Amino acid sequence: MLQHVRHAEIMQRVRLAGATSVRDLAAQLGVSPSTIRRDLEILDRDGTLTRVRGGALASEGASADLDDDLPFAGVASPGERDKDAVAARAARLVRDGDVVLLDIGTTTVRLARHLSGRRVTVVTSSLAVVDVLRGDPAVELLLLGGMLRRAHHSSLVGVLTEEALRQVSADRVFLSASGVRPDGQVTDSTIAEVPLKRAMMVAAGQVVLLVDRHKFPGNGALRVCGPEELDVVVTNDGADEPTVRTLTAAGAQVLLT
Known part of the structure; x- marks a missing residue:
């Protein structure tokens, strides 16, 4: 799965659930936990989500951007x-x-x-x-x-x-x-x-x-x-x-x- 496609899927899942874990994302997207950790670090730097230990949270106001x-x-x-x-x-x-x-x-x-x-x-x-x-x-x-x-x-x-x-x-x-x-x-x-x-x-x-x-x-x-x-x-x-x-x-x- 291409990185930008994977990022779109991660953003969607985090925003829908409010929070999710590295383990769950890795299983859902069929990639390694280390790949997910790198993705979450990138998305956290971009302000798209908030990286936390073991997973990620939806950034404040993120749900308003989804439509x-x-x-x-x-x-x-x-x-x-x-x-x-x-x-x-x-x-x-x-x-x-x-x-x-x-x-x-x-x-x-x-x-x-x-x-x-x-x-x-x-x-x-x-x-x-x-x-x-x-x-x-x-x-x-x-x-x-x-x-x-x-x-x-x-x-x-x-x-x-x-x-x-x-x-x-x-x-x-x-x-x-x-x-x-x-x-x-x-x-x-x-x-x-x-x-x-x-x-x-x-x-x-x-x-x-x-x-x-x-x-x-x-x-x-x-x-x-x-x-x-x-x-x-x-x-x-x-x-x-x-x-x-x-x-x-x-x-x-x-x-x-």
Whole structure:
């Protein structure tokens, strides 16, 4: 496992649990305890976590930086107005009769609420999206199969999910992300979700990225895609202007709300 990928996994596990041990991390990631100790020393120097004897603690305020990597119930309130504005604007891109892919994430769940009552087909691996739309007779709802991840928005991921996407032809996909770097690179922090996002992009005719203004630059050690692979980016007024210009120069339509 590459070091930056391993660091992303360590940060995620420490932030979710609040504290963890060297022994547990080594077993979970399949590396030696000495490797984990070196990783924790680096992350402690960076201020990402706090190194303690035998393990690590989440740094004060670290949970506020995670957003889409936290369990869904823990992120329903921060930045709610910005996220809902992004979701409402994104819903205006959907036409009756469209087939849309909804990624895992808090903003895509809000988008699902804005699609309620619409004559559309929604394809997703997010059980949170399913909970929003399961009782809506107007929406045709298709759930992708896969491995259940209970702690992360109750979603389905893995090779079965990606294989199911090979059978899907959607008009557009609405992606979430942990951040957008100044060079326009879209990043995420969760190893299991990155291949799924890429598979969704392949299955859709149009790629729409939903990121509130706080995701500039956001966080995430894993590359999802470059700016040239995005068709539309929906964000808020106040998003980092140089990054917005980079996205526009790469060919993406940036919609501010």
